[in-house]
Amino acid sequence: MVPVRVRFAPSPTGFLHIGGVRTAIFNYLFARHNDGKLLIRIEDTDKERSKREYENDILDALKWLGLEWDEEPMRQSSRVTRHRELVEELVENGKAFRCFVSPEKAQAIKKAEMDRGGINAFRSPDRELTARESQARADAGEPFAIRFKVPSLDVSFNDRVRGKVTTPAHTIDDFIIMRRDNTPTYMMAVVVDDSEMEISHVIRGADHITNTPKQVLLYEALNLPEPEFAHVPLILGPDKKRLSKRHGAAAVTEYREQGYLPDAVFSFMSTLGWSLGEEKDIYTREELIESFDLKGINKSSAVFDEKKLEWMNGQFMSTLSDNSIQQILRPELARRIEDGAYPHGTGPMLAKAVQLLKTRARFPMDILDKGGYFFNDPTTIVDRKAAKKRLKDPAIPDRLDELAKRFSALSEFTEETAEEALRIYIEELDVNAGALIHPTRIAVSGMGSGPGLFELLVALGKETTVRRMRSLAEHLRKHGTPPIPDDPELELPMIEPVG
RNA sequence: GGCCCCAUCGUCUAGUGGUUAAGACACCAGGUUUUCAUCCUGGCAACAGGAGUUCGAUUCUCCUUGGGGUCACCA
Secondary structure, eight states, rough: OOEEEEEEEEOSSOOOHHHHHHHHHHHHHHHHHOOOOEEEEOOOTTTTTHHHHHHHHHHHHHHHHTTTOOSSEGGGGHHHHHHHHHHHHHHHTTTTEEEOOOOOHHHHHHHHHHTTTOOOOOOTTTTTTTHHHHHHHHTTTOOOOEOOOOOOOOOOEEEEEEEEEEGGGGGSSSOEOOOOTTTTOOOHHHHHHHHHOOOSSEEEEEGGGTTTHHHHHHHHHHOOOOEEEEEEOOOOOTTTTTTTTTGGBBBHHHHHHOOOOHHHHHHHHHHHSBBOOOSOOOOHHHHHHHOOGGGGSSSEEEEOHHHHHHHHHHHHHHHOOOHHHHHHHHHHHHHHHHHHSSSSTTTHHHHHHHHHGGGGOSHHHHHSOGGGGGOOOOOSSSHHHHHHSSOOOHHHHHHHHHHHHHHHHOOOOOHHHHHHHHHHHHHHTTOHHHHHHHHHHHHSOOOOSSSSSHHHHHHHHHHHHHHHHHHHHHHHHHHHOOOOEEEEOOOOOOOOOOO
């Protein structure tokens, strides 16, 4: 049994895409499950488009997801000498040949074949040039690329996901293995590198499926053992088109910025297109490593459902300790205090905000974004609907004032005493509890919904509660309407430092 | 268009030659005289179509349809 060695081989021509991540995850899982190695190979043979910044982005994204690799990442460009050697070898033993046909001409030949409805792949007119003539033209300085001389036998390989895949030889072009500028192409480089890196299993996207027969041909010509192949189905957008930048946040780093937890993304992507056959929705990293198997990979492509990812993020959030959520939020909170968005000295409110809001939040940042009232007096009521519905009774200002007065008189301000005070008052008024509870919630938080009222009041403290209630009462009396934002599109409450 | 691949609720998936075809997300309705963005309960909702094999097909075979991939001197 050969040791398991797999590789993730991104090309640094763009940011790491959420679809690419799944391939990386499958490779990682397969390696860990089998006590094998995961290697990274940067496929940068396209000098024009490869950028070092993308390379860094990709590596950062992998680290963020906890996809630790073994051995140093390798750059394919560092191996061109070796690639050339083997190209040369293929030319010498007649398995590849110099092709002097210009790119334009080759293109025209292919187009002509297609136009007449032909089914034959490109066969270079130069494939049967004698060695001597070929050499002579090269010596004369005529530009050439090197093409592989595709044999006439059909090619097949065994795919661990789809089973046997067979391709008729006449559908495979005499493909280029070295360009006219003397640089080896991807097709040549992958085969040589996978072989020399001793890759046991090539796990990659299904978009590579049609490349595989060509690579198999190369393995045979080079007399190298083939790895196992597993082509995982592509991920689709909601429109059933292959997932791409057009579908919104596609770069992994964007998910990180949006507040997705690495474990949630990891778990979600793992179970997209793979399943164990049991009714379980959420797996931990350990469980995934424990049970991952190529057999569980589906044949059909899957649509990426961001709503479900969001939900899962919420699930993972609730497994996090208050402390680690605070940890995540602390830098941003510090920034907001620095910017003056929140007053100094409000840092300690973070613990309370996290405690009360974490089960309701799907992203850590929700706690800050929707819980600004833990740090600041609300000056407007963002939830217009709630404001209109809950504050229309003209008796509300007086009631808020009266309740505030009663709260203020409490020697101990606890959930029990606060609730008792409110209950007594509603009984006196002979109204529903909601008639007082909702206006109070809006007064202290500016929101129509949130944590249970009494725990919220206690978390904010008596002083703050009373102040905010009186402030809303005053506004209502003075203006006759709730302080709703002028701009109906306005989403964030206007913030003013606490006086 | 050629070639390759795929096909169970809107989405992700489970499943079997005979099942009330299961779960999750989403959605809807309740659980509230304390909201919802948490939690609980319930509901809606699928075997693409047509032949064939079979006592019996969602399951096996073929065709059709639909979807995807790929057809670079990119990777």
